[in-house]
Amino acid sequence: MTPDLTSLTVHGALALLESKACTAVDLVDALVAAIAARDPELGAYVSLDADGARREAEAADKARAAGTGGRLCGIPVAVKDVLNVRGQPCTCASRILQGYVAPYDATAIARLRAAGAVMLGRTNMDEFAMGGSTENSALKRTRNPRHPDYVPGGSSGGSAAAVAGGVALCALGTDTGGSIRQPAAFCGCVGLKPSYGRVSRYGLTAFASSLDQVGPMTRTVRDAALLQEVLGGVDPMDSTSVAAPVPAYTERLTTDLRGMTLGVPREYVVDGLDAGVERAVRAAIERCRELGARVIEVSLPHTRYAIATYYVIATAEASANLARFDGVRYGQRCADAADPLDLYERTRAAGFGPEVKRRIILGTYVLSSGYYDAYYLSAQKVRTLIRRDFEQAFAQCDALVTPCTPTPAYRFGEKTDDPLQMYLGDIFTVTANLAGICGLSVPCGVAGGLPVGLQILGPAFKEEQILRVGHAYELARGEGWLG
Amino acid sequence: MNYLTSIGLEVHVQLRTRSKMFCGCAVGFGAEPNTQTCPVCLGYPGAMPTMNGEAVRLTVRTGLTIGAQINARSKFDRKSYFYPDMPKNYQISQYDQPLCEHGSVQIDTPAGGKVVRIRRIHLEEDVAKNMHFANASGVDFNRAGTPLMEIVTQPDITSAEEAFAFLVALKQILQYAEVSDCNLEEGNIRCDVNCSVRPEGQEQLGTKTELKNLNTFKGVLNALKYEAPRQVEVLRRGGTIVQETRRWDGDAGITTSMRTKEDAHDYRYFPEPDLMPVVLAPAQVEAWRATLPEMPRARRERFVSEYGLPDYDAGVLVADKVVADFFEAAARQAPNAKAVSNWMMTEMLRLLGETERDIRSVPITPQALAGLVRLTEARTINSNTAKEIFAELFEKGGDPEAMVKQRGLGQVSDTGAIAALVDEAIAENAKSVEDYRKGKLAAAKFIVGQVMKRSKGKADPQLVTKLLEERLAAGA
Numbered sequence: 001m002t003p004d005l006t007s008l009t010v011h012g013a014l015a016l017l018e019s020k021a022c023t024a025v026d027l028v029d030a031l032v033a034a035i036a037a038r039d040p041e042l043g044a045y046v047s048l049d050a051d052g053a054r055r056e057a058e059a060a061d062k063a064r065a066a067g068t069g070g071r072l073c074g075i076p077v078a079v080k081d082v083l084n085v086r087g088q089p090c091t092c093a094s095r096i097l098q099g100y101v102a103p104y105d106a107t108a109i110a111r112l113r114a115a116g117a118v119m120l121g122r123t124n125m126d127e128f129a130m131g132g133s134t135e136n137s138a139l140k141r142t143r144n145p146r147h148p149d150y151v152p153g154g155s156s157g158g159s160a161a162a163v164a165g166g167v168a169l170c171a172l173g174t175d176t177g178g179s180i181r182q183p184a185a186f187c188g189c190v191g192l193k194p195s196y197g198r199v200s201r202y203g204l205t206a207f208a209s210s211l212d213q214v215g216p217m218t219r220t221v222r223d224a225a226l227l228q229e230v231l232g233g234v235d236p237m238d239s240t241s242v243a244a245p246v247p248a249y250t251e252r253l254t255t256d257l258r259g260m261t262l263g264v265p266r267e268y269v270v271d272g273l274d275a276g277v278e279r280a281v282r283a284a285i286e287r288c289r290e291l292g293a294r295v296i297e298v299s300l301p302h303t304r305y306a307i308a309t310y311y312v313i314a315t316a317e318a319s320a321n322l323a324r325f326d327g328v329r330y331g332q333r334c335a336d337a338a339d340p341l342d343l344y345e346r347t348r349a350a351g352f353g354p355e356v357k358r359r360i361i362l363g364t365y366v367l368s369s370g371y372y373d374a375y376y377l378s379a380q381k382v383r384t385l386i387r388r389d390f391e392q393a394f395a396q397c398d399a400l401v402t403p404c405t406p407t408p409a410y411r412f413g414e415k416t417d418d419p420l421q422m423y424l425g426d427i428f429t430v431t432a433n434l435a436g437i438c439g440l441s442v443p444c445g446v447a448g449g450l451p452v453g454l455q456i457l458g459p460a461f462k463e464e465q466i467l468r469v470g471h472a473y474e475l476a477r478g479e480g481w482l483g
Numbered sequence: 484m485n486y487l488t489s490i491g492l493e494v495h496v497q498l499r500t501r502s503k504m505f506c507g508c509a510v511g512f513g514a515e516p517n518t519q520t521c522p523v524c525l526g527y528p529g530a531m532p533t534m535n536g537e538a539v540r541l542t543v544r545t546g547l548t549i550g551a552q553i554n555a556r557s558k559f560d561r562k563s564y565f566y567p568d569m570p571k572n573y574q575i576s577q578y579d580q581p582l583c584e585h586g587s588v589q590i591d592t593p594a595g596g597k598v599v600r601i602r603r604i605h606l607e608e609d610v611a612k613n614m615h616f617a618n619a620s621g622v623d624f625n626r627a628g629t630p631l632m633e634i635v636t637q638p639d640i641t642s643a644e645e646a647f648a649f650l651v652a653l654k655q656i657l658q659y660a661e662v663s664d665c666n667l668e669e670g671n672i673r674c675d676v677n678c679s680v681r682p683e684g685q686e687q688l689g690t691k692t693e694l695k696n697l698n699t700f701k702g703v704l705n706a707l708k709y710e711a712p713r714q715v716e717v718l719r720r721g722g723t724i725v726q727e728t729r730r731w732d733g734d735a736g737i738t739t740s741m742r743t744k745e746d747a748h749d750y751r752y753f754p755e756p757d758l759m760p761v762v763l764a765p766a767q768v769e770a771w772r773a774t775l776p777e778m779p780r781a782r783r784e785r786f787v788s789e790y791g792l793p794d795y796d797a798g799v800l801v802a803d804k805v806v807a808d809f810f811e812a813a814a815r816q817a818p819n820a821k822a823v824s825n826w827m828m829t830e831m832l833r834l835l836g837e838t839e840r841d842i843r844s845v846p847i848t849p850q851a852l853a854g855l856v857r858l859t860e861a862r863t864i865n866s867n868t869a870k871e872i873f874a875e876l877f878e879k880g881g882d883p884e885a886m887v888k889q890r891g892l893g894q895v896s897d898t899g900a901i902a903a904l905v906d907e908a909i910a911e912n913a914k915s916v917e918d919y920r921k922g923k924l925a926a927a928k929f930i931v932g933q934v935m936k937r938s939k940g941k942a943d944p945q946l947v948t949k950l951l952e953e954r955l956a957a958g959a
Contacts, residue, residue: 084529097528104522106529205528209756238531239758317756320561323572324526328622340567367563367751376753 005030006166010075010223013169017064017074024057024064024074024118027169031076031120035167043142044152044162046081047089048121056118063116072230073116078168080159081122082129083214084203085109088119092205093137094127096351097331106203107235108172108214115230123158123171127353128322129179129207131155132425135416136355145187146450146482150409153183159217160187164451170227171217176207177310178404178429180215181441185404185453188443188482190470191217192224195460196436197242199228200235206321208314209240211433221442221470225249228463244461252464253471258292260469263397267303268428274407276447281403284444284454284473288401291472298396300389303431305382307423310430312366312379319363325351358419387435394459399469402428404441404453432457440466442474446483485683486718488711489691490640492703493675494653496632496663497609498541503628504608505532505575510630512669516614516623524628526570531757534559538630539582539761541662542606543771545632546583548660548778549601553768557582557605559755564748567620568610570627578752581605582761588636588656589780590648591798599649600637607631632662638677638688643707650674650700651802655779658804667699674703679724680714689714690724694738696731706731710738782807790820796828805842806832812849817856826852830873846880847873854883863887865944898950901934901942905950908933919955927951 005027008016016022032050039045053076060074079085082092084102086109091097109119126136134142134157142157144150145165152161156173160183163171173180175193184191192215199214206212216227232246264285269278289295327333327347334350337343352360366375393400405425415422432439437460444454454473458466503510506523522530546553560578586601611627613620634653640646654672657663665671679691694710697703709731714724729738777785779801786797786807801807810827814820831852835842855872858864864872864887872883908930909916918926927948934947 084527090528092528100528102529103527104530201529202531203529206757237533239533240756316753320563320571320573320751320753323563323565324528324570326565326567326572328567329525329570330527340565343567344565364751367753369749369751372751372753 006034006169008169009219010072010170010226011220013075014072024060024076025054027074028053028057028076028118028120031167031169035121038165039167041143041148042145042161042165042167043140044123044158044165044167045078045121046091046093046124046137046139046158049088049119050121052087053118053120060116060118070115070117070230071226072112074118075116076118076120076169077112078120078123078159078162078171079109080125080156080171080173082125082174082205082207083109083172084205085119085122088122090122090205091139092128093125093139094325094351094353094356095138095332096325096327096347100331102203104203106214107200107237108231109203111230111233112172117230120168123156123162123168125158126155126179127356128205128318129155129174129176129212130318130355130359132178132182132422133410133412133415134158134183135412136353138353141412144409144450147409149411150450151186151412153186153405153409155179155183156191156217157183157187160184160189160191163187163217163219164189169219170223172214173217174204174207174212174214175429175433175439176211176213176314177426177433180217181404181429181439181453181455182426184217184441185443185451185455186409188451189217189219190221190224190443190474191215191441191453192228192463192467193432193439194228194232194463195242195438196433197240198244198438198461198463199231200233200238200241202235202237206317208317209321210317211310211314213433221440221467221474222250222253224440225253225467225471228467232463242461247464249464249467252468254468255472255475256292257288257469257472260292260399260465261294261296261397262288262469263296263298263393263400265300265303265393265400265402266297267300268402270406270427272406272424273403274447277403277405277407277452280445280447280452281401281454284477285401287476288469288473291476293469295401296397298393298400300386300393300431302382302385302389303427306386306431306434307427309379309382309386310426310434311362311423312375313383313434315359315363316367316376316379317363319360319367322352322356322360327351355419383434386431390431390435390437390457390459398458398462398465400457401469402455402457404428404455408447408450408452428455436460438463438466440470442470443481444473444477445481449483451482484719486680486715487683487685488641489638489679489681489688490642490646490707490711491638491677491691492634492636492640492646492649493677494634494636494650495673495675496545496634496657496665497669497671498538498630498632499661499663500535500537500541500630502535504535504538504606504630505628508628511625512666514625516621516625519625520627524570525624526572532575532755534758534761535630538606538632540771541630542582542604542632543763543768544660544775545634545657545662546586546604547768547772547775548656549586549588551583551586551601551604553583553763554580555765556580556760556762558760559606559758560752561755562750562752564750566610567622568613568627570611570624574607574610575755575758576607576633577605580760588649588652590645590652592645592648597645599639599645602635602637604632604634607633638679638691643704643711646676646707647700647704650703652779654700655802655804659776659778659782661776670698673698676703676707678707678710678714680711680718682718689718690726692724692726692738693728694731695728695741702731702733705733705736706738709736713738779804779807790814790824792821792824796824799828799832800824803842809842809849809852813852813856816850816853818860819856822856822860823852826856826873830870831877834874834877845877847876848880851876851881851883858883858887862943865940865942867940898946901938901946902950904934904937904942905930905947905954907937909951909954916955927955
C-alpha cells in the first residue's frame with residue numbers, strides 16, 4: 001500500500017526516497033494536492049510556486065540518483081513569508097510589500113538549498129511577525145488545524161498550521177518573542193528557536209534585530225535536530241552570527257535522560273496559568289523524571305519585568321527596521337505623491353496594519369529624546385539582569401522545563417481588542433529571546449481538546465541539550481498525545 | 484564693542500577604499516546611475532551590513548596622524564530620519580563611542596602658528612544622490628553606503644581665514660596619510676560649519692548657526708565672511724541670534740535660514756544591533772602607527788634642513804603632497820635643489836595654475852626637470868632657452884639633454900666668437916655707445932640684446948655683458 005506521503009516525518013520521507021519507494025516529485029505532488037484540498041479552509045499558505053517546486057524536486061531526484069544529493073535532498077520545505085527567496089514574493093503578510101519580489105536568497109534558504117531541500121511555498125504570519133495569533137496578517141486568516149474556530153498562534157502561524165495540518169512535512173519559522181514555539185504549541189508540532197547568533201539572519205526581514213532568530217518547525221524533535229544541523233553556523237553576511245561549531249545533533253539524541261538535571265522555574269507558575277496546561281506540563285515533567293532526569297526548582301527572579309522589557313526593545317528596533325518601507329524603492333507606493341513627506345505618510349498609512357503602526361509608534365516614542373534613558377536604556381539594563389538569571393539557573397541544571405504558553409489556543413477575535421492581553425501570552429517565551437538562549441516546544445498533551453506545548457530552554461549554543469530532552473520525552477510520550 | 488567669533492567645523496571625508504562601508508559594492512564616481520548597488524546598500528528587506536575593515540584602518544590612521552586617542556572599543560549607532568536619499572531611512576553612524584577622540588591640527592595664521600583641537604573622528608555611511616527631472620525625481624544609489632569619515636573640531640577657529648587655513652592643513656594631512664583622494668570636485672571633502680559670535684569679555688559662546696551647502700573651501704571662507712558680520716550686526720541692533728540651520732547661497736553671497744531648532748530632527752540614536760562593537764587591540768593600533776608616513780609639517784622642516792630651502796618655499800612645496808613628491812624626486816637627481824625648487828615655485832606652479840592641471844597628469848617628469856637643472860647649472864644653455872625647454876617638457880615631455888644636443892641649443896660660451904659679435908654690435912650701434920658714455924647705462928642692455936639676436940639666443944648673456952663692459956671701458 002502506498003503510504004500517505006503528506007503525513008511523513010522528514011526522516012520518514014528521506015527513508016522512502018533513499019529506498020526509491022517514492023521520489024521528491026511524488027512528495028511535491030502529494031503536498032500540492034493536499035494544499036489544493038485542505039488549504040482553502042486551513043489558510044496556511046499565502047503563495048505557492050508548484051511548478052518551481054516540481055522543477056527543484058526533479059533536480060533533487062537527479063542529484064540523488066547521481067549520488068550527489070545533500071542531507072535534505074528532495075525534502076519540500078514551507079517557508080514563512082518573512083524570509084527572502086530569490087525570485088519569489090516576500091510579503092511579510094503586509095500590504096506594503098505587495099509586488100515585491102526578492103532579488104536574493106536568505107542564508108537560511110541558501111543552506112537548505114545546498115542540502116538539497118525543495119522550496120515549496122510561503123506561509124502566512126502576523127504582519128512583519130508582530131503578533132501571536134496570525135490574526136494580524138493583512139492577507140488571510142489561518143486556522144488552527146486542530147479546531148477551525150481557534151487561532152493557530154503566531155507569528156509563525158502559517159508554518160505551524162502547515163506542519164500540523166498535513167500540508168507540509170517541515171517549515172521554517174522565525175522567533176522574536178516566541179513566534180516559533182508558541183504556534184508550535186498551539187497547533188501541536190515541534191518548534192525550535194536556536195540561540196541568538198546560531199542561524200544567520202541575513203535575508204530575514206528584520207522585526208527586532210537583537211531578538212530575531214530563524215528556526216525549524218517539524219513533526220518530531222529528530223527532524224528539528226536534522227534541519228538545525230543544516231541551518232546552523234557562522235555566516236560572513238551576518239556579523240552577529242557566531243562561529244561556534246555546530247554539533248551533529250541527530251547523533252547526540254538519547255532515549256533516556258540519565259545524568260541530566262532539569263530545572264523548573266518557580267516564577268513560571270503564574271496567575272492565569274490554565275489548569276489543563278499546568279496538568280499536562282506537570283505530567284510531562286514527571287515523565288522526564290521517569291526517564292532518569294533529576295528535577296529541581298530554580299528561580300528566575302526578574303521574569304516579571306520580561307514583557308515590559310521585551311516590548312520596549314523589540315518596538316524600538318522595529319521602529320528603525322520598518323523605516324525602509326517607504327514606497328521609494330520597492331513594494332506599494334501611494335499614487336500622486338506631492339512631495340517626499342506626503343509619499344511616506346500615505347504609503348505607510350495605507351500599507352501597514354494597526355498592530356504594526358502601534359509598535360512603530362511605541363518604538364519611536366521610547367527612543368525619543370528625553371525618553372531614551374527611562375525606557376530603552378532601562379530595558380537594556382533589565383535585559384542584562386534577565387540574562388544573568390538564566391546563567392545562574394544553568395549553573396544548577398542542564399535545561400529548564402516550563403509551559404510554553406499560559407493557555408492553549410483561543411478563539412478568533414478573543415484577544416484582538418486587548419493588545420496587552422495578547423502581549424501577556426508571551427510571558428514564558430520572550431525571556432529566551434532577551435537572554436539569547438535556545439528553546440524548544442514539544443507537544444505534551446491537550447487542554448480542552450487543544451494541544452499543549454512543553455517548553456525546554458537551554459543555555460546559549462547548547463541546542464544539543466534541549467533536543468536530547470525533547471527527543472527522549474517525545475519517544476516516551478508516544479503518538480497518542482492528542483487524545 | 485568688539486565681538487569674538489567662534490567657529491567649529493564638521494568635515495566629511497570620503498575614504499580611499501575599494502568597496503562601500505557595509506557591502507562589497509564598488510565605490511566609484513561617474514558610473515551609470517544605480518549600477519553599483521546591492522540589497523544591502525539599497526536597504527532591501529532582510530539585508531544586513533558587514534563592516535569594511537579598511538575604512539576602520541584609514542580612520543584610525545587619520546586619528547594617529549593628528550595625535551588622537553584611539554578608542555579600544557567603539558560602536559555603531561542608527562541615526563533615524565526620513566529622506567529619499569536614505570535607503571533604510573536610518574544612517575549607520577557612530578554616536579557616543581567614536582573611533583577617535585581628542586586630537587589636534589596645527590595651522591598657520593598671519594599671527595603665527597595655532598592649534599585647532601579635534602573633538603572626535605567617527606565613521607559612517609554616505610547617502611544616495613537625489614536627482615530632479617521635469618516631471619519626476621529619481622535617486623541614484625551608487626554613492627549610498629560609501630565610507631565617510633567625519634572629523635569634528637572644537638570651536639577653536641576665530642575667523643573665516645583660520646577656517647580656510649584649517650581646511651588646507653587638514654587636506655594636506657589627509658593626502659599625506661593617503662586616507663582620501665581629497666578630490667573636491669567629486670565631493671571627497673564636504674563641510675558643515677557652526678558659527679557664533681559673542682561680545683569681547685564674555686566667556687560663554689554665543690548662540691550658533693549651522694551653515695550647509697559648503698562644497699568648496701572658498702565657499703566656507705566666503706560664507707563665514709558673510710555670516711560672522713551678519714550675526715554681529717544683529718546683536719549690534721539689539722537683536723538675538725536664533726539657533727538655526729542656514730544655507731549658503733554662493734551666487735548671491737548670502738546665507739538664508741533653512742530651518743530653526745524647533746524643526747530640528749530627533750535622530751533617535753540607538754546602538755546598531757546588526758553590527759558588533761569595534762574592538763581594537765593595542766598591538767593592532769601600534770602596528771598601524773608604525774606605517775605612518777611623514778606628515779607635511781615634518782616634511783617642511785626637513786626640506787629646509789636637507790635641501791637648504793627657505794621656509795616659505797618649503798611651505799609652498801609641501802602644501803600639495805604630489806607636488807612635494809615631484810620636487811623631491813627631481814631634487815635627488817639634480818646638482819642644486821634650490822634651483823629645482825625655483826623651477827617648481829615659478830614655472831611649474833604657474834603653468835599648473837594656468838592650465839588647471841594636476842602635476843600627475845602632465846608629461847614632464849622629475850628626471851626631466853633634474854636634467855634641465857643640470858644643463859643650466861653647467862651653463863650649457865641660458866635661462867631663456869631653459870624656459871622654452873621647460874614649457875615644451877610641460878606640454879609634451881621628453882629628455883632635455885637630448886633635445887639640446889639634437890637641436891644645437893647649447894649656449895655659445897666661446898669668448899672669441901662672442902667677442903666678434905660684440906664688436907659688430909658696437910660698430911653698428913654708435914648712437915647707443917654714445918648714450919652709454921654719456922651715462923645712460925641702460926643703453927648697454929640694448930647692445931646686449933643685439934648681440935643675443937645675432938647669436939640666435941644661444942650666447943651666454945653674462946659673458947656678453949662682461950665682454951661688452953670691458954670693450955666700452957677700454958674705449959673701443
